[in-house]
Amino acid sequence: xSSFTDPxxxxxxxxxxxxxxxxxxxxxxxxAACRHQPRNFFGYLLANLFSKLxxxxxxxxxxxxxxLGALGAPSALVGFLVPIREAGVLLPQLVVAAWVRGMPRxxxxxxLGALxxxxxxxxxxxxxxxxxxTLAGFLILAALVVYSLARGLCSVAAKDVLGKTVSKERxxxxxxxxxxxxxxxxxxxxxxxxxxxxxxPDAWWLFLIxxxxxxxxxxxLPFFNLIVEEEGATEGGGNALTVALTxxxxxxxxxxxxxxxxxxxxxxxxxxxxxxxxxxxQQNDGTLAELGALVLLGGLASMxxxxxxxxxxxxxxxxxxxxxxxxxxxxxxxxxxxxxxQPDWLTAWGVLPLAFLLLSLSHxxxxxxxxxxxxDMATQDNRATYVAVSNTVVGVLMLVGGLIGWLGDALGIxxxxxxxxxxxxxxxxxxxxxxxxxxPDA
Numbered sequence: 001x002s003s004f005t006d007p008x009x010x011x012x013x014x015x016x017x018x019x020x021x022x023x024x025x026x027x028x029x030x031x032a033a034c035r036h037q038p039r040n041f042f043g044y045l046l047a048n049l050f051s052k053l054x055x056x057x058x059x060x061x062x063x064x065x066x067x068l069g070a071l072g073a074p075s076a077l078v079g080f081l082v083p084i085r086e087a088g089v090l091l092p093q094l095v096v097a098a099w100v101r102g103m104p105r106x107x108x109x110x111x112l113g114a115l116x117x118x119x120x121x122x123x124x125x126x127x128x129x130x131x132x133x134t135l136a137g138f139l140i141l142a143a144l145v146v147y148s149l150a151r152g153l154c155s156v157a158a159k160d161v162l163g164k165t166v167s168k169e170r171x172x173x174x175x176x177x178x179x180x181x182x183x184x185x186x187x188x189x190x191x192x193x194x195x196x197x198x199x200x201p202d203a204w205w206l207f208l209i210x211x212x213x214x215x216x217x218x219x220x221l222p223f224f225n226l227i228v229e230e231e232g233a234t235e236g237g238g239n240a241l242t243v244a245l246t247x248x249x250x251x252x253x254x255x256x257x258x259x260x261x262x263x264x265x266x267x268x269x270x271x272x273x274x275x276x277x278x279x280x281x282q283q284n285d286g287t288l289a290e291l292g293a294l295v296l297l298g299g300l301a302s303m304x305x306x307x308x309x310x311x312x313x314x315x316x317x318x319x320x321x322x323x324x325x326x327x328x329x330x331x332x333x334x335x336x337x338x339x340x341x342q343p344d345w346l347t348a349w350g351v352l353p354l355a356f357l358l359l360s361l362s363h364x365x366x367x368x369x370x371x372x373x374x375x376d377m378a379t380q381d382n383r384a385t386y387v388a389v390s391n392t393v394v395g396v397l398m399l400v401g402g403l404i405g406w407l408g409d410a411l412g413i414x415x416x417x418x419x420x421x422x423x424x425x426x427x428x429x430x431x432x433x434x435x436x437x438x439x440p441d442a
Contacts, residue, residue, distance in 0.1 A: 040165040040227045047224035050216040052182035057213035060085035061274050070203040073137030088148025090395025106157040113153030118217035120147035125210050163375050163383045176310015183302025190296025194289050247385050261390050263431040267366045269423035270328035272401050276413050281352050301360030309368045317373035318434050324365030325427040331358050332421030339414035376437040
């Protein structure tokens, strides 16, 4: 990594990537951080690439459900995967942010979270190799709780470090390239699974995938450690629970932030729709090759769309969220209507996989757009609080949204997708009230 300490090659590569004359423009970051921006850009880019790859290879929407099924765990446990994965990341952040807020540098928090994430994924592999059935299912859920909490540490620290070390109008591009590159690597794994002989035991391939995911977290550690983070404000640190409860008041005192949280909450419709679409696909033959096809399509979605979403987010992250909501919400409504009135159309070759691809494109836009908007809307003084409060509120709603699975059992998947589609489309209206927060160069 000696090239990271040599500013000249990094600067030239950085200037080519950002693609403008004023590549060293510095907005909303400390002056002392400006000269380290190329190094910080690539350090964050590579760490983010490997962490995103690890997340995709341990997906609670695809990989972990397949693993529990291969180990013979009860199907009821599968319903807990996504709520634990998402809410476990989001809910503790309001308290954690107060602790992080008292630290002049937040990089060590991310490093701790990354280490724990790798250990938790490694524990899942060991559990799967030793145990099976109900016991294996519960132990994997326990490891998933640890993984989710560790990811929460990374989430709080990463956005704050990004806001302190990389300038506005560069953050969306950075996140877009990281997501695109990780998507390409995920697609490679999808192709490998497609080529696997279905007679081979699925579990051992899933162990390999999770093992690679654990290693990715360990690889990400030294890259994130290369980031040069200046000391920041520590006001707001103190008793974590007291600060957390006080922080909720920002929902009343900051109307713009409240509108953002409402819009982001409506965008949950896109995230919650994915497992139900996968259920439609799995109603046929859930082979390892079929899982590989979905992994491949998910990787292609990130690889193709994330750089485009990222560039667009540097101009208007609000419109990125609205476009992604329109794509995801409209798709869910269409699938719901076809499922109710023309189910034979859904059995045509390629229809449901194409729908999964489009929903993945939408989800990529939602995630990148709302991250870019939040980081650009916040300042150095309130960014950690913004991230923690919005994530906590959404985490609670995610747990409530997990109950929609009961509605699926009672009324059918078509009704669930229809309701989630309407929820996603409502985000377009809610987000329209938000002001633009990006300031494109003239």
